[in-house]
Amino acid sequence: MSQPSITLGTRGSELALTQTRMVTELLQAAHPGLEVVRQIIQTSGDKRQDLRFSEFNAAANVDKGIFIKELEIALEKSEIDAAVHSLKDVPSDLAAGFTIAAVLPRAPIEDVLITRQPCTLETLPQGARVGTSSVRRAAQLKWLRPDVEIVEIRGNVPTRVKKVLGEQPLDAVLLAAAGLLRLGLMKDGQIEIEGQTLAALTLNPTTFLPAAGQGAIAIECRAGDMATIQVLRALNDAETEARVTVEREFLKLLGAGCQTPVGAHTWVQGDQLTMAVRVFNEADLSAAPVELEATAPLAEPKALAADLAKQVLR
Numbered sequence: 001m002s003q004p005s006i007t008l009g010t011r012g013s014e015l016a017l018t019q020t021r022m023v024t025e026l027l028q029a030a031h032p033g034l035e036v037v038r039q040i041i042q043t044s045g046d047k048r049q050d051l052r053f054s055e056f057n058a059a060a061n062v063d064k065g066i067f068i069k070e071l072e073i074a075l076e077k078s079e080i081d082a083a084v085h086s087l088k089d090v091p092s093d094l095a096a097g098f099t100i101a102a103v104l105p106r107a108p109i110e111d112v113l114i115t116r117q118p119c120t121l122e123t124l125p126q127g128a129r130v131g132t133s134s135v136r137r138a139a140q141l142k143w144l145r146p147d148v149e150i151v152e153i154r155g156n157v158p159t160r161v162k163k164v165l166g167e168q169p170l171d172a173v174l175l176a177a178a179g180l181l182r183l184g185l186m187k188d189g190q191i192e193i194e195g196q197t198l199a200a201l202t203l204n205p206t207t208f209l210p211a212a213g214q215g216a217i218a219i220e221c222r223a224g225d226m227a228t229i230q231v232l233r234a235l236n237d238a239e240t241e242a243r244v245t246v247e248r249e250f251l252k253l254l255g256a257g258c259q260t261p262v263g264a265h266t267w268v269q270g271d272q273l274t275m276a277v278r279v280f281n282e283a284d285l286s287a288a289p290v291e292l293e294a295t296a297p298l299a300e301p302k303a304l305a306a307d308l309a310k311q312v313l314r
């Protein structure tokens with residue numbers, strides 16, 4: 001009898017490979033004897049790391065799934081059975097014919113402020129130069145600290161961390177805690193990189209709102225592939241699923257992509273799900289954001305998203 005097997009597609013970045021290793025181990029634990037094969041696929045997002053931030057955002061706006069399109073093509077051709085993604089990078093309006101079969105238990109959702117000396121958003125030096133590749137982070141930081149200068153940075157996570165080192169260093173960079181933790185770069189409020197120690201302040205998600213889906217790993221497959229869906233479903237975390245469903249549904253109802261300046265923070269208390277959102281005006285990032293919060297039964301994440309989206313669009 002041939003051994004059952006599943007082929008996982010992934011991007012080739014260190015973070016993507018780490019996340020795929022996590023999925024592989026969880027699949028093998030849930031299904032003893034299952035063979036898990038890995039296939040690395042380069043995406044157009046990986047090829048465009050040389051583009052400037054604004055050009056990249058323009059490209060990403062036209063083509064929302066810049067980090068996932070090639071993986072979906074491989075799924076369509078049955079070259080892979082499932083694709084492992086950072087959910088944050090997956091468009092909220094998933095292409096037809098695909099489904100997110102499982103989301104892993106969520107990692108910390110917060111953003112992190114990385115500096116050479118310990119520092120907060122309040123004590124960042126006047127006029128500090130801060131690197132980010134996210135309009136959501138840029139808009140929120142400018143809102144809290146109008147004096148800072150946002151510097152567009154690109155590249156993978158370690159490359160971005162290193163922007164606070166070297167010859168003309170930035171004063172700070174902002175990155176997701178999840179990626180730093182998964183890469184083993186951050187521990188006890190510090191980052192160790194190239195023999196240097198940096199300060200890493202985890203930002204309170206009620207003050208600095210994370211991206212929808214931040215910290216969640218999603219596994220996507222063909223919507224009609226029931227055998228694969230069943231295998232993947234064993235890894236799904238119900239609470240994470242409810243939270244990311246409301247966050248992503250909210251983005252979708254706003255017609256927003258991964259580059260839209262929207263922060264969303266969700267939490268679960270008993271059988272109640274709450275979401276706080278902060279929505280900036282894409283055409284005028286310096287305008288005051290709309291800030292709202294609402295609660296609904298945990299079992300009705302889409303109703304909660306619709307309620308908040310209606311209020312924002314009003």
Ligand SMILES: NCc1[nH]cc(CCC(=O)O)c1CC(=O)O
Pocket residue numbers: 086087088089157174175176177178179213214215216217
């Ligand atoms: N867009 C890049 C990206 N996609 C997912 C993560 C981190 C891991 C996560 O949020 O799940 C990152 C890097 C970052 O924003 O710091």
